[in-house]
Amino acid sequence: MSAIECLLSTQCKKAGDVALCHGHCYAYLKLHGESGTGGLWGQTGISVAYRQVTAHTLPFQSDNPEAFRMVTTYCRNVLHQVGEGVGLYLYSVPNAINPKGTGTGKTTAAVVILHEYLVARIIQHVKQIKPIIQLPTLFINASKFQNRFNAQFRGPREMQEKASVAFYQCKSDMLQAELLVLDDVGVREATEAYKNEFYEVIDERCTERKATIFTSNEPLERLGKLLDPRIASRIEGMAIPISFEGEDQRTKQMR
Ligand SMILES: Nc1ncnc2c1ncn2[C@@H]1O[C@H](COP(=O)(O)OP(=O)(O)OP(=O)(O)O)[C@@H](O)[C@H]1O
Numbered sequence: 001m002s003a004i005e006c007l008l009s010t011q012c013k014k015a016g017d018v019a020l021c022h023g024h025c026y027a028y029l030k031l032h033g034e035s036g037t038g039g040l041w042g043q044t045g046i047s048v049a050y051r052q053v054t055a056h057t058l059p060f061q062s063d064n065p066e067a068f069r070m071v072t073t074y075c076r077n078v079l080h081q082v083g084e085g086v087g088l089y090l091y092s093v094p095n096a097i098n099p100k101g102t103g104t105g106k107t108t109a110a111v112v113i114l115h116e117y118l119v120a121r122i123i124q125h126v127k128q129i130k131p132i133i134q135l136p137t138l139f140i141n142a143s144k145f146q147n148r149f150n151a152q153f154r155g156p157r158e159m160q161e162k163a164s165v166a167f168y169q170c171k172s173d174m175l176q177a178e179l180l181v182l183d184d185v186g187v188r189e190a191t192e193a194y195k196n197e198f199y200e201v202i203d204e205r206c207t208e209r210k211a212t213i214f215t216s217n218e219p220l221e222r223l224g225k226l227l228d229p230r231i232a233s234r235i236e237g238m239a240i241p242i243s244f245e246g247e248d249q250r251t252k253q254m255r
């Protein structure tokens with residue numbers, strides 16, 4: 001890693017050179033902002049816990065070699081894959097020691113792809129190949145999106161109105177993002193009204209051939225029952241399924 005923590009460091013000739021690699025670098029500021037957690041990265045919505053994950057540090061090569069191969073292949077060609085609207089459905093296969101299939105690296109993989117794309121777009125921007133006009137990529141936790149939807153119907157009217165503006169802004173950002181990560185899809189029961197909003201996002205991204213990376217603890221067959229068969233069928237059409245298995249590495253780290 002360079003003197004400053006920068007996602008561009010693996011691709012930047014100036015990385016590690018103290019005279020050139022510093023917090024005033026244009027590309028660094030564009031990507032990370034002055035605080036290091038701002039800039040375009042700060043607007044993606046990724047949790048700080050995942051801020052440094054990159055294709056070089058993917059942790060599941062030995063536990064999930066096929067997932068590793070597919071994710072690294074996607075990353076190597078990320079501009080092309082996103083441009084072609086290729087999506088991925090990263091899901092876990094439960095087993096006796098990990099009945100919910102948690103902590104197997106799905107969110108890490110999705111963030112790595114998002115980081116690779118953001119870095120590739122920053123390079124295009126700096127080289128004036130394709131300027132960044134709007135946020136290229138967005139990370140949305142499906143439960144939080146559902147909470148935003150529900151907030152429109154809770155509390156005093158003024159709060160509901162603000163929540164409604166925030167929800168529709170978020171939905172519009174999700175439709176526009178060149179690459180969208182939808183994390184933890186299908187974990188909660190949902191109302192028909194919410195399913196319709198969610199369906200609209202998926203349907204429009206599917207129709208517009210916009211790349212979406214999903215993570216879920218449910219295989220696609222179950223998603224149809226949990227959410228809606230119309231949603232599951234579109235996800236199936238727009239995303240390549242990649243399964244993850246093994247122990248819960250999150251709880252293992254804490255032991
Ligand atoms: N095979 C692995 N070996 C070592 N560490 C791993 C492995 N897979 C994931 N991890 C680590 O486990 C933690 C949890 O990973 P992550 O959040 O990506 O899991 P997840 O599959 O999204 O979990 P969940 O289903 O709960 O959302 C992270 O710190 C990650 O680096």
Ligand SMILES: [Mg+2]
Nearest residue numbers: 106107184215
């Ligand atoms: Mg996850």
